[in-house]
Every structure is written in structure tokens, then in C-alpha cells.
Amino acid sequence: MKRKNLVALSAFAVCGILMVSCGGGSTPKTSLKNATDSLSYATGINLADQGGLARFLEQQGILQSSSNIEYDYQMRISAATDSVQKQALQKELNAKIDSVNKVNAPKLNDFIRGLKEALKGGKEKSAYIQGLSIGTQIAESMLPQFNEQL
Template sequence: MKRKSFYVLAAFAACSMMFASCNGSSTPKASLKDPVDTLSYAYGVSLADQGLMQFLEQSGVIENTSNIEYEYQMKISAAKDSLEKQNLEKEMKAKIDSLNKINAPKLNDFIKGLKEALTAGKEKSAYIQGLSIGHQISQQMLPEFNKFVFGDDSTKRIKTDPLLAGLAGVIKNEDLALGKMDANMYIQKEIQEAQNRQMAKQEEQLKEQYKDSIAAGEKFLAENAKKEGVITLPSGLQYEIIKRGSGPIPTDTDRVRVLYQGTLLNGTVFDSSLNRNDPAIFGVTQVIPGWTEALKMMPVGSKWRIYVPYDLAYGSQDRGTIKPFSTLVFEVELLGIENK
């Protein structure tokens, strides 16, 4: 592909935002009466040649002919004789001609809109800017917003009239049916709810993918709960006391110093400050929920083994060795509460 200069890209990018959907147009006739005419014509040719056609194809304004030309040039270069080459050239020309007929009305519309933007004086600059912004909203912003908020529900889409009413009310400084702050809060609420729906949908899909792992964790916890010395809390967290401590019990605002080792149900060690002989220091609420719950019951000097269901551990997160929905086992020794 040819290298596009900054000036050329900037020029046709600006023009491309000024499309107007109009009926009927024709290509202006070239009349090269003086050097300025020639320079003007050459500049138009250069603009189109330096990427505009590719831009129109990629934007879906016109059908792509470049791929057809490339495909047939490859076939023609590999042709066995002149007859095969001629037939391929005719076939290529027929296909390109067919696409050109499809593209012609769209290109006429494009040229008419382009001409309107190029010839508009100051009195029309606001109108042209409206076309530009309207194109960006309708072709880029609205499709993305609709897909994000409404997902696959094709019956729900942002409506043009109320959108324009809200937009015009603000720029004309009129009384609004919904204040700016309320409107922004409403949008944020809808976006958050859409995000929550997407996350819930993704989690359900992951749960189906990891259903065997979930079942294994549930089976393990059910059997483990029957063992002597294992205590099951209402949250589902289980623990057993290896060594009883007699010191103070941490609260939400404390920082603690601990030695620990974490393993998967198959015995794989995924982290161990014990092996490193390097106590970890962190806030009581800065760890997974299962840890926080256990720490707020442990006197300093205690050593517990805690069994953490996936919803009190890392949930649907994939953390490498720790796969989504993993039930985890930790040995935790609470060495002390750090000074604030």
C-alpha cells in the first residue's frame, strides 16, 4: 500500500466526516484552462490516489474492487498461455464493471456531499459541522453505545427525536426535562448495569466451562466438613486450628504480619512465604474475603488451616496456576499486628 502523507490523510479525514446523503450528482468536468486549474485537478487526483479510495472501501461506502484486481493479477501472471490470460482479463473487467455500477450512485452521493462541504462559506459552516458531528454520532458513537447498553436486544435502540431534544436543549440553554447532573448519573447507572450484565453473562459461561472444577471443590468441602476439628462458618469458609494463640485479634483497620502457604486441592503449592522464610505484611481487608474473615477471628500467635470456597477466593479470575472457581487451602500463622 502506498505511503500516505500527513497532509493528505488530514485532508481526506476531515472531508470524510462531511458526507451528506443526497440523491443524484455527477462528477464535475475537468477544464484545465490555466496552471491553477491543472494544479487543482492534480491535487484532487493525488488526494484520491493517496488512500481515499481505500478509506471509502474500508468505511463501507463503496464495494471493494482492489481485492478483485489483486486476485486476478495473480491469476493472470500465472496463466499458461495468452488465451487464458485474455479470458482472465475479460473476466476481471466484467466483475469490476459490475461493481462500478453498484458503486456509482454511492459515489455520486459522496461527491455531492463533498462538494457541499468544500464550497460552503462561513454562513454554512455551522450546518457543515452539524453534518460532521451527526455522522460521527450515527456511524460510530450510537452503534457502539447501543451494542454496549442493549447487547443483542435488537428491539431497543437509542431514539433520534429524544436524543436531539436533549442535545438541542443543552446547546440552546433551554429548560431541561432531565438536568445535566441527573442525566449524567442516569447514563452512568445504565452503563454500570450493562457492565454488570456482561460480567454476569461471562461468569455463567465460565461456570459452564469449569463446572468439573466447581463440582470437585463442592465435593471436597462437603467431605471436609465432616472431619473432626473442622469448623464450617455460615459463609462457607472452613478452618481448623493447628496452634492456638492468645494475643489480640485483628480488626478491619489493622495491618498484620503472617507466614502462609497456599495450595490447590491437588496439593500444588502456588505461593509460600513460609518456604521463602519471608513474612508478608498487608492490611486485613486487602486480601481475599476468606482471608479477611479468618484473620478477624484469629488471635496473634495462632496457626490455622483454612479452606476457602471459590467465591471467597478469586472467583472467576484466572491467575495462572489458580484457575477460575478454584477452592483453595491455606496454612496461615498470624505472627503479629503491625503498628499503624
């Protein structure tokens, strides 16, 4: 049951991120036919507003965060007195954010591919998917600690 909830929550979060990333256009009319649709929609919107999945992926080390870079450059830009210097700092900031986005894009694509595979897997692939999850946890958490103790 926990796995189904996690998968459903992840799916809602991905949908929320995809809805937010569309930006600029008008919000499409949603078709909420029952209470489950309404709850799912509200959950996705809530996660998207909070940056839930993106923040989670950053905490897990899957994506790199650009918030520290943005904060640092915004402080430097606001402290700059010369407009030429401000423009140069803004260009540097844009280049650094583009660099982070280029690193994150393939990782996000891999995450979404894995999420889709897990959602389609059903009971036949359940053991395999759990093995991948546990193997990743062992490789990233337990093995480094074990190697440090040696």
C-alpha cells in the first residue's frame, strides 16, 4: 500500500512540475469527474507550488540546485553600483543557471523514464524495481560508510 501511495504521489508531483513548466499560456480547463480526480489535482497543484518534487530530487542528489547561485548573484547584482557591472553579473548568472540546467536535464529525463517504468511495471516487475531501489540505497549510503570504517 505504501508503494502505491508513493508512486501515486510521485506521479502527481511530476504532473504538477510539468504543468508549471508549461508557463506563459493560459491554464487549461480541467475535467474533475469525481472526488479522486479533485484530490489528485489539488495534490499536484500543491506540490508544484511548493516545488516539492524538484526540492526532493535536489535533496536526494539527483538534481543540482541553482538557488545558492541565484542568491549569491542577486546579492552581488544589488550591491553593484555600475549598470555595466550589473549587466555583466546578470550574464554570468544566466550562464551558470544554463550550465546547471544542462546537467539536470538528462538526469530529470532518466528519473521520469524510471518513474514511468515503475508505474507500468505492475506486479511482474515489482521485485525488480524494489531491487533497484534498495541497490541504490546500499550503493549510496551503506557502501561509503562501510569503506570509511575500513
